[in-house]
Amino acid sequence: MDQTLSKLQPIALSLLRVITGLMLFQYGVAKLLKFPPDSPFAKVELMSLYGAAGSIELIIGGLLILGLFTRPVAFILSGEMAFAYFIGHFPKNFYPVINGGTAAILLCFTCLYLVTSGGGPISLDALLRKRG
Structure with missing residues (x-):
């Protein structure tokens, strides 16, 4: 079972990167494009x-x-999320479950992991590496 699942790790890494990007992207859309209203x-x-x-x-x-x-990119986003937590959430309360800072x-920390692991095999980075 361990060997079977570990073969899927590179795909899971790419999926984690995409979903993390989508979660952050949605906040940008909400703040700048006012969607959803x-x-x-x-x-x-x-x-x-x-x-x-x-x-x-x-x-x-x-x-x-x-x-x-x-x-x-993940390094910048990790820093932004740390900044968001300490500026926007932490002053409200020490506990993340109360201050709304869990996300x-x-x-x-997900972005911090991506800094160390990279984007995975399904990424433009991997495509550019193959070409170069």
Whole structure:
């Protein structure tokens, strides 16, 4: 069983990267494109801290989905999520379950893992490596 599952690890890594990118991308869409309209982020101003975060999440989250420049992109997103947690959530309460910061912590450490592991075999990084 262990050997069978370990063969799937590279595919799972690529899937983890895509889903993590989609999770971050959706926040960028909500903050900058105001979709869905009933999102709590629909009132975010472009020239604000939330607007800057939305720009990072939209553009760099899109790169993460594609698996392009995965390691530096994941490093930036990991830092952004740590920043989001300590600026936006931690001051509300020490406990993540109360301060609403669970997603930020999970995204931070998932991106940190992607910094060390790369984007996996189903990525533009892997495609460019094969060509070069």
